[in-house]
Amino acid sequence: MPIHSENIQHPQPSSQITSSSIPDVHQIPLVTPKPSTANVPTITAPKPATPDLSPEEREAIKQSMNLPDTLPIVNCLARARIPTTQGPEIFLHLYENNIDNKEHLAIVFGENIRSRSLFKQRKGETQQDRMTRGAYVGRLTPGRTIADRDEILNKELHFNEDGTLIIDEKTYSDPTLVRIHSECYTGETAWSARCDCGEQFDEAGRIMGGDGHGCIVYLRQEGRGIGLGEKLKAYNLQDLGADTVQANIMLRHPADARDFSLATAILLDLGLVEIKLLTNNREKIVAVEGKHRRVKVLERLPMIPLSWQQKENGIHSKEIEGYLSTKIERMGHLLEKPIKIN
Numbered sequence: 001m002p003i004h005s006e007n008i009q010h011p012q013p014s015s016q017i018t019s020s021s022i023p024d025v026h027q028i029p030l031v032t033p034k035p036s037t038a039n040v041p042t043i044t045a046p047k048p049a050t051p052d053l054s055p056e057e058r059e060a061i062k063q064s065m066n067l068p069d070t071l072p073i074v075n076c077l078a079r080a081r082i083p084t085t086q087g088p089e090i091f092l093h094l095y096e097n098n099i100d101n102k103e104h105l106a107i108v109f110g111e112n113i114r115s116r117s118l119f120k121q122r123k124g125e126t127q128q129d130r131m132t133r134g135a136y137v138g139r140l141t142p143g144r145t146i147a148d149r150d151e152i153l154n155k156e157l158h159f160n161e162d163g164t165l166i167i168d169e170k171t172y173s174d175p176t177l178v179r180i181h182s183e184c185y186t187g188e189t190a191w192s193a194r195c196d197c198g199e200q201f202d203e204a205g206r207i208m209g210g211d212g213h214g215c216i217v218y219l220r221q222e223g224r225g226i227g228l229g230e231k232l233k234a235y236n237l238q239d240l241g242a243d244t245v246q247a248n249i250m251l252r253h254p255a256d257a258r259d260f261s262l263a264t265a266i267l268l269d270l271g272l273v274e275i276k277l278l279t280n281n282r283e284k285i286v287a288v289e290g291k292h293r294r295v296k297v298l299e300r301l302p303m304i305p306l307s308w309q310q311k312e313n314g315i316h317s318k319e320i321e322g323y324l325s326t327k328i329e330r331m332g333h334l335l336e337k338p339i340k341i342n
């Protein structure tokens with residue numbers, strides 16, 4: 001049943017905002033801010049995540065989701081090494097696909113995770129062409145001429161007669177850590193304290209950078225698939241008292257309008273068939289595995305908000321508390337609120 005505006009509880013008035021109390025945008029730090037510790041209650045560490053989904057739960061979620069029978073076709077157009085300000089290097093992969101015109105990405109930690117579509121030999125292309133689009137082994141250095149062999153690192157690629165890359169299966173003997181991230185301009189770029197998207201992105205990168213192996217699939221699904229404009233409207237409805245689910249429904253969108261089949265197809269293209277997934281969202285687990293479970297989530301690792309782990313860290317705002325509560329209470333997220341001790 002649609003939720004109408006008269007059913008909305010108006011929120012407690014937030015701290016009075018006057019033009020003089022609005023911070024100058026130039027004063028906003030460019031990294032996840034360390035909030036003031038004043039008035040922040042002491043918290044105990046959250047309990048460990050609840051166990052993974054039982055086969056029955058998995059099946060029930062699957063039935064409710066109407067997962068597509070076939071996966072989209074994805075093609076990795078280019079890959080490049082990116083040294084990062086955070087330390088680890090990443091390989092950024094850009095994908096095209098046959099269901100939308102968006103540029104979805106895979107942020108890959110580790111040189112040995114290879115895209116089948118990128119590395120496949122193309123008719124008439126030169127070794128220079130292959131290096132230019134990122135289909136090379138090892139590391140590019142000035143003067144290198146062969147994409148398929150790195151003389152310095154002593155690495156070489158091998159191909160079948162039809163030009164497909166022969167993969168060393170040993171590379172994937174361990175399940176790879178994966179995060180499926182949906183675009184969030186406000187949380188990643190505009191320093192929003194309404195959601196924890198930016199923090200989750202940073203955390204996933206920090207963990208994978210430490211391991212030297214992992215993949216963040218970055219899907220262009222702003223606002224859980226409703227787009228930035230609609231998300232901004234949803235924020236206004238949230239300021240009027242709706243929660244994140246009600247606001248979507250009032251705008252005549254589903255609570256979550258995302259389709260994760262592109263993520264499944266990208267993971268398969270990267271050879272990531274057995275994975276450990278960083279998420280609290282049980283529907284995401286089932287959706288990423290897909291209808292025929294071609295990708296298998298062998299383990300789920302929780303994403304516990306940093307502010308719940310240590311009060312000095314993470315995001316502190318009235319809005320994020322409401323957002324996280326709604327995810328737990330209305331979206332069934334596998335996350336337990338910490339016990340507050342004042």
Ligand SMILES: Nc1nc2c(ncn2[C@@H]2O[C@H](COP(=O)(O)OP(=O)(O)OP(=O)(O)O)[C@@H](O)[C@H]2O)c(=O)[nH]1
Pocket residue numbers: 180181182183184185194195197200221222223224225226231234235244248278279280281284303327333
């Ligand atoms: N419509 C809407 N989208 C939001 C809101 N807050 C964040 N988002 C979007 O939610 C998406 C991020 O969700 P995820 O981080 O994948 O979170 P999740 O699916 O709930 O589960 P986790 O994997 O546990 O994080 C991004 O596309 C954000 O833009 C909101 O209030 N309304």
